[in-house]
Every structure is written in structure tokens, then in C-alpha cells.
Amino acid sequence: MSLTSIAELQTIIQNHIAQRPLPLASETLPLAQAAGRVLAQDIVAPVSIPSSHVSAMDGYALPQAAPAQSSLKIVGESAAGSPFTGSLKIGECIRIMTGATVPDACSTVVIQENVNREGERIVLQQDAPAAANIRYAGEEIQAGQTLFAAGRILRHADIMVLAAQGIASVLVQRKLRIAVLSTGNELAEAGSPIAAHQIYDSNRPMLHSKLRDCPADIIDLGKLPDNLAATVQMLHQAAEQSDVVMTSGGVSVGDYDYLRQAVAQVGTIHHYKVAMKPGKPFVFGQLGSAWYFGLPGNPVSGFVGFDLFIRAALWQIAGATPIPQPLRFQAALTCNVKKAAGRADIQRAIISQNSDGTWQATPTGKQDSHRILGVSQANAYMILPQECGDLAAGEMVTVQPLHEVFL
Ligand code: AMP
Ligand code: MG
Numbered sequence: 001m002s003l004t005s006i007a008e009l010q011t012i013i014q015n016h017i018a019q020r021p022l023p024l025a026s027e028t029l030p031l032a033q034a035a036g037r038v039l040a041q042d043i044v045a046p047v048s049i050p051s052s053h054v055s056a057m058d059g060y061a062l063p064q065a066a067p068a069q070s071s072l073k074i075v076g077e078s079a080a081g082s083p084f085t086g087s088l089k090i091g092e093c094i095r096i097m098t099g100a101t102v103p104d105a106c107s108t109v110v111i112q113e114n115v116n117r118e119g120e121r122i123v124l125q126q127d128a129p130a131a132a133n134i135r136y137a138g139e140e141i142q143a144g145q146t147l148f149a150a151g152r153i154l155r156h157a158d159i160m161v162l163a164a165q166g167i168a169s170v171l172v173q174r175k176l177r178i179a180v181l182s183t184g185n186e187l188a189e190a191g192s193p194i195a196a197h198q199i200y201d202s203n204r205p206m207l208h209s210k211l212r213d214c215p216a217d218i219i220d221l222g223k224l225p226d227n228l229a230a231t232v233q234m235l236h237q238a239a240e241q242s243d244v245v246m247t248s249g250g251v252s253v254g255d256y257d258y259l260r261q262a263v264a265q266v267g268t269i270h271h272y273k274v275a276m277k278p279g280k281p282f283v284f285g286q287l288g289s290a291w292y293f294g295l296p297g298n299p300v301s302g303f304v305g306f307d308l309f310i311r312a313a314l315w316q317i318a319g320a321t322p323i324p325q326p327l328r329f330q331a332a333l334t335c336n337v338k339k340a341a342g343r344a345d346i347q348r349a350i351i352s353q354n355s356d357g358t359w360q361a362t363p364t365g366k367q368d369s370h371r372i373l374g375v376s377q378a379n380a381y382m383i384l385p386q387e388c389g390d391l392a393a394g395e396m397v398t399v400q401p402l403h404e405v406f407l
Contacts, residue, residue, distance in 0.1 A: 003275035037172035043148045048138035053102040061096040061106035065130040109133035151321030173319040179242040181221035183249040203248035226256035235266040239287035249297030251281040278369030298369040324406035331359035337391040344386040348378035
């Protein structure tokens with residue numbers, strides 16, 4: 001039987017989540033705290049931007065176009081925040097600053113670099129064309145226009161736009177409660193020395209760290225030894241208090257791998273195993289009303305599994321529409337790469353841009369799933385398709401920056 005491909009598993013996860021949306025309550029947040037959260041309301045613009053016709057430059061506002069050498073009398077001033085309230089005739093102008101309202105009596109602005117100022121008069125150094133250097137009312141945003149739809153992941157630029165609309169707070173979806181558990185008899189906590197048969201738990205801090213970029217309140221379930229009864233009990237407890245449960249370790253076929261058995265007792269496994277290296281065992285299921293993701297213990301597998309399957313799923317569960325897609329592009333291999341056909345290989349690589357604008361990719365040494373330093377040296381994944389075999393230097397591969405840039 002052929003293994004599920006990465007794309008198929010992504011679709012399976014997406015379809016399950018779409019069929020059973022979590023009931024999400026929303027909360028109101030001050031605007032400056034809302035970036036990175038999912039908007040829970042449509043936002044209709046209360047005001048037009050600009051709200052009046054304003055000057056785009058520092059210069060002089062004229063009633064109409066005028067040819068070079070025209071001499072005009074300055075009869076007033078319009079500054080940002082202090083509009084000109086008088087009237088003016090042909091042959092007159094006002095001094096105007098960037099962002100200041102252009103009076104109704106003026107139809108064009110000439111920049112100050114193009115005039116000679118002589119006391120209370122200016123002389124145009126070149127023709128002043130009609131309708132120049134003015135930002136018209138509503139040119140950027142019309143009051144009543146829908147600016148953002150519910151489901152948008154708010155970006156820093158959105159905060160700027162909303163602030164310009166005089167909006168001080170927004171309704172966002174609440175954060176997900178995400179429980180994180182490590183399993184393995186060999187695991188030890190930082191802060192105490194370890195025996196030769198032990199290792200420090202690196203998955204839990206790594207997952208906590210990744211979850212900082214997601215709309216998540218983390219429930220730290222600590223670590224458990226490889227014990228079925230204890231695992232079952234912990235999964236029951238986790239399911240009750242969280243929206244998503246994430247575990248690492250114990251999903252393979254070893255004698256002490258109890259996670260699948262435990263998940264099957266407490267809930268349902270929707271999918272297991274994906275045609276991917278690293279991280280073939282990957283469990284997706286549900287525990288009561290909580291979604292469940294079971295990552296393999298090897299830290300590199302967990303790291304990659306999170307990026308390929310879990311991050312997008314979390315955004316979907318959190319109510320984001322559309323579901324964000326990672327940035328991917330093509331880069332040329334700088335060396336030969338060994339690869340067996342049959343499983344997609346998510347290699348860790350260093351990408352850099354060439355002087356002609358194209359990109360190149362170099363794998364960070366050996367790619368076994370315990371090699372954590374290579375992940376940290378990398379700045380991108382190389383996504384080598386399931387069907388492809390060995391690759392030669394110069395061939396083009398798809399890369400995805402490790403530091404998430406969502407499209
Ligand atoms: P498992 O998936 O439980 O078979 O574990 C696979 C490998 O990952 C083993 O070498 C484990 O010791 C290691 N491992 C499991 N959990 C962790 C963890 N939390 N941190 C670091 N390594 C781990
Ligand atoms: Mg284990």
C-alpha cells in the first residue's frame with residue numbers, strides 16, 4: 001500500500017477541521033495587541049482617507065494651471081491641521097504644506113523646488129500642470145468600504161490602517177488552548193545533571209517556542225514515561241482542558257511506543273504515516289472535542305512535522321481564512337544530493353541569493369532526523385518531491401524559508 005503524500009495528509013487534516021469547526025468565542029483587544037490574531041468581525045471603514053483633498057508636497061496651491069514665468073501673489077497658508085479659510089482669485093496662490101487641505105478654490109499644487117520666491121510673490125520656473133500633487137478625498141479608502149473580512153490574520157500593516165480609521169480596539173478570535181506533552185523513559189528536565197542513558201527533553205521547549213508565533217495559550221503537560229495507563233489518563237485530562245493536544249515520542253512501532261494505542265482508547269486516529277523524511281510516523285486524530293497531533297520523538301522530525309502539518313492546521317482551527325500558505329520558490333542546488341524515490345525529503349539547507357537575483361541552496365550536511373544542529377544552521381527547507389531520486393548540482397529545487405513568511 002502506498003503511503004499518504006504530504007499534500008494528501010494536509011488535505012485530510014484540512015477537511016477534518018473544516019467539518020468540525022471549534023466553537024470559538026471572541027474577545028476585544030486594544031488595537032496594538034491585535035497583530036497575529038484572527039479577526040472575528042468584518043471591518044467597514046468609518047472614514048474616507050484622505051478625508052479631504054490634501055497636498056502631497058510642500059509648495060504652493062494655485063487656482064488653476066499656469067505657464068512658466070507666471071507671477072502669483074501669496075495670500076495665505078494651509079498647513080497640516082490648519083486649513084486656509086479665506087478665498088483667492090486667479091493670479092493668487094497660497095503656501096501649502098504636505099498633508100494640508102487644498103482649499104476648494106485651488107485645483108493644483110506646484111512644488112516649492114519649482115518656484116522662485118520673491119517676498120510675497122512666487123515666479124513659476126516651469127509650467128504648473130493642472131491637478132498635480134493632490135491626493136483626492138477617498139482616493140485610498142472610501143468610507144463604507146469593507147477593509148478586512150473576519151478570518152484575516154492581522155498584520156502590522158493592518159494595525160496601521162485600522163489606527164488611521166480611528167479604530168482603537170477590535171474583536172478577535174480567542175487563542176487556542178494547546179496542550180503539549182513529551183513522552184519517553186529517557187527524558188530528563190533541564191537543570192539537573194543526566195545519566196548516560198538519559199537525554200534532555202528538547203521537543204517540549206521547541207514546540208512551546210514555535211507556538212509563540214501562533215494564537216496559542218500553552219498548557220504544559222510536562223513529560224511522561226512510556227506507560228500506557230499513565231498516557232491514557234493524561235490524554236483524558238488533556239482533552240478536557242484544551243482545543244489541541246500535541247505529543248512527541250512513542251508513535252513508532254517500538255516495544256515502548258504506546259501513543260497510538262492510548263489515542264485509540266481515548267479518541268480516534270484519523271491518519272497515521274506519511275511519505276516523508278524525516279518523520280514518517282505522524283498521528284492525526286481527535287480526543288473528544290480536541291484535535292490531536294502525535295509527532296515522532298526525533299526532534300528534527302517533530303520540528304519539520306510541525307511546520308508542514310500543524311502550523312496551518314492551528315490557523316485553520318483558530319478561524320483563519322484563507323489558511324495561510326508558506327512562501328516557496330525555486331533555487332539551484334550547489335551540490336549533488338542523494339535521495340531515494342518513494343518519500344518526499346524535507347532537507348535542511350542554506351539558501352542565498354546570487355548577484356543575478358536567482359537563489360541557490362546547499363544542504364546543511366547529513367540529514368538524519370537526530371541532527372538538530374543542521375536545522376539550526378539552516379535557513380530553509382528544500383522540498384524534494386516523493387517521486388524524485390538523486391539530484392545533481394545545478395538542478396532546481398523548491399525551497400521554503402524556515403522563518404515563516406506567510407502569503
Ligand atoms: P520515539 O519516537 O519515542 O521512538 O523517539 C525517537 C527518538 O527521539 C529517540 O532517540 C528518543 O530518545 C528521541 N526523543 C524522544 N522524545 C524526545 C524529546 N522530547 N526530546 C529529545 N529527543 C527525544
Ligand atoms: Mg520513545
